[in-house]
Amino acid sequence: MPYIKEQRKETISVEADWDVGGSTTWKHSTLLREYAHGLKEKKIIGSLCPGCGKVIVPPRNICGRCHRKMDERVVVSDIGTVTCFVISAPVIKGKTKVMGMDPVEMGLVAEGERVISVYVKLDGADSNIDTELINCKPEEVHVGMRVKVVWAKEPQGKLSDLEAVEPLKD
Amino acid sequence: MRNVAIIGCGQTKHSGRRRDVNLAEMVGDAVWNALEDAQVSPQEVDAFTVGNMQGFGGVAQPEQWLGDWIGASGKPVLRITTGGSTGGSVAHGAYYAVASGLYDIAVATAWEKHSDSKEPGATTGLSHVALGNMLNLVNCGVGLKHLLSMFVVGAAAGVACYQAMYYMHRSGCRVEHLDMVAAKDRRNAAKNKYAHLQWPDCTPEDIAKTEWIAYPFRYGHVCPASDGASAMVLACEDIARKRCKKPAWIKGLAAYSDEENQIMSEGAGGIAILDASQQIGATMSAIKAYKMAGIKDPQKEIDLAEIYQPFPSQELLFAERLGLFDEGKAWQALEKGEMDINGRMPCDLSGGVNATNAIGSSALQRILECALQIMGKAEEHQVPKEVHNAVAHGWGGATNYITVTVLGDSPY
């Protein structure tokens, strides 16, 4: 490495572990659950703000812009536009590990595959969802391309029912 | 409200592993350097503001340990944490203390000691921040592939990746420009004896040789996780004029927070911010800070800037938000050399956050570096022109915290 390196003394350490799993309980509202249940019927639910008219997907309690309560629900389309994309480096077996798991070994990603993560603004929504783009070469993805949701074969009311998006065929 | 100036600055050397000191010794180093630079004795200090992001170094309520190591015995201490902009908020806190008239001399110090966590880099701290949200996703049945793709793509850079893509799409900036910015920052850092990643003759081609993490970022673009501390002494006008040859006056400051730009997290549920590089908070903070400082045309009146840029795309887009370049044109100015030490708008002559990132300390260092330039104390990276006005910027959280500070060589 061409960086200027400096060596400093390494003094001994006092060590301790924080057992997060054992000692912490998180509280959540039921909004994300509501959204997941809607996916069972292939319905993508958002909340509508009575003040500024924005539709936020997944739904939230309070509009971030005008701070009004968003109780009303709207179903948005499963077709939308890519507003942003990020492409991973090729995933190599044994090299890319996530939380101790090897994505190639688990059969989730092909060796050398580049994962494309996209932000999609579904028609009718005013916010992005983030998901994966499949059936598209990395060189062909672009901002503004039209995509359609790829649903799980048997939706179960889980977030994974909305598996990915793929390019919309004319 | 009184005028406030910075009369002394102190830093420790920032590096990947400062295992030669414990936390209190490290922060103490920075504070004593600052007190010596200001020629102020600890007994004369009236108040302290301190800050870091505790989850990263695993010490909760660190001010209890620091107390008599930084001269704070018997003095009021306020701990402030606002994500990446912690250092900026800590400096603002010290400013409020003195400007209000309650205290005459205040010390602001901020630091980070990443090497105290067993996981490399900032992993422990980042997990800290995202854990509750991740569990909610898991409990709602998020797909394993989706989780993994989120990690593979976003773990190192997170929302900054998407932010960079938005900016590049909007403005025409290309990856080559990110290479240029990263190379410039590491060359600049080589002239800053306290910086971490120092590469004296780094070229964009050197950066372009490093591997991709996730398009558009390469390993060569990303900031390090540094251990280090920095501190400043702030004083009221009377004391500054009597005791400091050339104080750096704080002419204007503002901090607008914005919505959190986290996708699929609890309650965030996708927010109505479609463009992660929009950063309304930065524009609004800049407008307010410039107004307070009496700056009407930042492009002409600001002499240099210290932008908070853990990623090179942020140096370009935030410089535009601060009004230093026309909308979408920063990358063209970069090509013309305007951001170099001899250019119209030198940016991050210290190397910025891209070369040194001790989270708490980094936003404070932006203000500190502007002060050094105004005081003429920046040594090897001193800009070769009179500095009348400088702007320092801080950014943090998930694109939601911003601090902007305008400094000058006179309070008016």
Next chain:
Amino acid sequence: MSSQSEIVLTKAPVPLVFGFQWSVGEMMEKFIKTLADKKILGAKCPQCGYVYVPPRWRCGKCYAKIEEGNLTELSGKGILLSYTTAYVELDGVGNFKELSEPKAIGAIKLESADSTIFMPLGEVKPGDLKEGMKVEVVWREEPKGELADIKYFRPVKG
């Protein structure tokens, strides 16, 4: 339909432990390593004379710098300033665990030192503890240069 009134709780589904390793710095490292010689080091401030144990290189009273030359060896004997008895301890995940035997802990001012150290007390019944008692250090059989080399302090006999 107010979804705010419904709360869902989640815990980590897998063991999740974050580890920390705080570097102790040079003076503290010297203190810890010297325990292997059954010696307790203190540091005397050259300006105000306050003696710290464990040693530190900045005086917390007058803020003068303390150097290696100001290190001083302490006798290991001292006075019990105050004490308490613990009947439970924490189990690391937020619960109390009853101790099989109550543990006594004392605040001790070593001879020639000014600062106080907190140490376990042994070879004494909690009921027999008294403020002002003379105490002395009991070392581990085979000291290794670790904090645990100091087993506990016990009342001086006689």
